[in-house]
Every structure is written in C-alpha cells, then in structure tokens.
Amino acid sequence: MFAKGLFAHRTTEQARAGRPRVVLDLEKLRHANCGLGRFCRHLAEGILAVGERSFDPVFFLPQTIPQDTVRHFRAEGVEQIEVSPWRKETFASLYRPFLAPFQRRHRYDLWHVTNQTSKYLPLDPTVPVVLTIHDLNFLHDDRHKDRPAAVARKLADVQRKVDRATAIVTDSRYVADDVATHLRLGGKPVHVVSPGLSAPPAASLVAPTWAPRGRFLLSIGNCLPHKNFHALFDLIERLPERALVIAGKRETPYGEQLVREVVARNLGSRVMLTGQVSDGDRQWLYEHCEAFAFPSLTEGFGFPVLEAMQCGKPVFMSRRTSLPELGGSLGFYWDSFGADHMATVFHAGMAAVAAMPTFAAAARARAAEFSWENAALGYLGVYRSVLDRAAA
Secondary structure, eight states: OHHHHHHOOBOSSOOOTTOOEEEEEOGGGGGTTSHHHHHHHHHHHHHHHHTOOSSEEEEEEOSOOOHHHHHHHSOTTOEEEEOOGGGBHHHHHHHHHHHGGGOOTTSSSEEEEOSTTOOBOOSSTTSOEEEEEOOOGGGTOGGGTTOHHHHHHHHHHHHHHHHHOSEEEESSHHHHHHHHHHSOOTTOOEEEOOOOOOOOOOOOSSOOTTSOSSOEEEEESOOOGGGOTTHHHHHHHTOTTOEEEEESOOOSHHHHHHHHHHHHTTOTTTEEEEESOOHHHHHHHHHHOSEEEEOOSOOSSOHHHHHHHHTTOOEEEESOTTHHHHHGGGOEEESSOOHHHHHHHHHHHHHHHHTOTTHHHHHHHHHHTSOHHHHHHHHHHHHHHHHHHHHO
C-alpha cells in the first residue's frame, strides 16, 4: 500500500502511446500570487495554449489550489500528480533505493523542476531533469554577508539539483553567467529562456488619495537593500519640480532606514513610500508616472522594467545584472549613482523621449517581445533537445 500510494496519480485521460510524458513541477501554485507561483501558472497556461502535442504534459500539483486557478489546472485530458510530503526529496532520497523493484522505469520521460528551491525530484533516478534557476541573489544580498554558513548551505542545495539535472535553464544571460561562475556544471548545457510578461490588470479608476498632484517618478519593489532606492533621493533633490513614489513593502529594516532618511532630508512632501498597493493602484501609477526609475543592484529578471515599458514609459535603470537585457536600446542607464550623473542621464533621456514621437509605441513593442507564448516555445525547445539526447 505504501508503494502504491507513492506512485498513484490522478488522471482524466490515459497517456497516449508513444508520446513522451513531461512532468511540470507546479507545486508553487500553493502560493499563486508570489513570483514563483505566477511563473508556474503562466508557463503551464502558455504550454497548453501553444498546443504542442508531440508530448503529453503532466502537472505536479498541490492538493489545494486557489479557486481562481482551478479551472486552468484541473483541465480535462491533462494527467496530474498530487504533491505529497512523502514525495519531498528529504524522504525520497531515503526510500528511493528500496522502491526500485516496484518502480516502472521511465514512467515519465522528463521532469521539469521549475525553480531552484524545489524540494521535489522524480523517484526514478534515470528520468532526465530540466532545472530552472531563476537567480542566485542570495550570493549577492548584503543581508547574508555575515552568514557565510547559511549561504554555503543554500549554494550546496542548488549544486545538488544541478548534479541531478540533465540541462539548466535560466531567465537571463546574467543568471546563466552567474550560474557558470558559482556552480559546477560538468559540461551540462545552460539555456536562456526569458519569462513572459502578463497582460496588465485594470488600473484604478481614480487616483489613490496619496498620489502626487503633479509630475512624478515611480519605483516599485519591496524595500530591500539591493533595490538601492536611497540613490533616488539624491536625484529627486535635483528635480525640485517632481515627486517620487516608491511602492512596495516597507516594513523592513531597509524600509525603516528609508523613512528616516526622507524625514532627515525634509523630503516628506515629495517622496512617498506607499507600502504595498493594490494591483489597480500599481497599474494607475505605471500609467500616470512621467518615468520609471529602477536603480537596483541585483536582478535575475526585472519585471517592473517591462511593466513600465508595457505602459510606454521611459525607464531609467542601473546598467547592472539582467537589466540591460530587458531595456535594450530603449532603456536609459546609470553607470554610477552619483547625483550629478543620475540627473544628467535623466535629463538627456527625457530629451531623447521628447524628440522621438514613437517612443511609447516602441517601448510597448519591446515589452511585447517577452510573452508567455515565447517562453513556452523556448521551454518546449529545451524539452525536445533533452528528449532527443535521451533517445539517441
């Protein structure tokens, strides 16, 4: 009974003979509104929408899924495996050898581990694994600089998954280079497949009560040190006719530091640290800001850059990590965070936008390149390459 329960799965249609069966780890759907949950949802939707039928998808799903996602992932004809605590690698690594006699080899043909923090791997050690590594930000986060043992444990955990993987996928070339620098790949291929950008939510019909009355710059993100928001205070002091809105969780030590600095600089009338905002208010901010400012120091993939471009806005950002891959030639880049340099880049960028009547349309077109359809096609190509090698 124990072995039967571990290998049991729910299906609404028998697997089609001859087609490879590819498992997508969608366990993070239990947190449907977090970044990894949204990645799982949109990638699975994209793969279904593309209509690729040279293989059969198998969804590895949590027992409880938020109601608004059920209709997408209890689909007729899609085989499903239910997430169980006993499937966690902590336990599976212990009983895997004893279950070998009961296990049907190649029950699944490929298993996609959709994030580097996943606790699940296929029970069959011969099944090829595609591993997505979204970032190694813990290596670059100042919050961990005094915790080398914790950083080493995190890196060792990712390394174990790399050792098990057949191929690696990253969100950006920057992350691919970071992975090659800090992990032993053993000659395994690393593919870059950018995530897609979802359609924007409907904007609030009226301005938030705290919104600035005139022109304002916008930045979005939780208040963490690598976001580098404090660099914007020097800039806004040189732009006396504009306000600055920073939207995102501020109940952090860095957030408290920012609040204190706003008071000390007497910027309270022009700098708004809003805390978390609704989807509608966030979209209102994107649509009504003059420009988007993103001085982040470390980004595996910076969705806010694309969200602002999706609204046709100029984006000023650091020339670091993955950000130039997103903004391309339409982004405006800070090479340092001195106030004079930041102001010079801002003024030059706004002048360039004013001289280019088609800028907003070009920015929207750039953002549209990052679609979930393209992401799904990219992953399907990775699956095919791994399956072809396994069959050779």
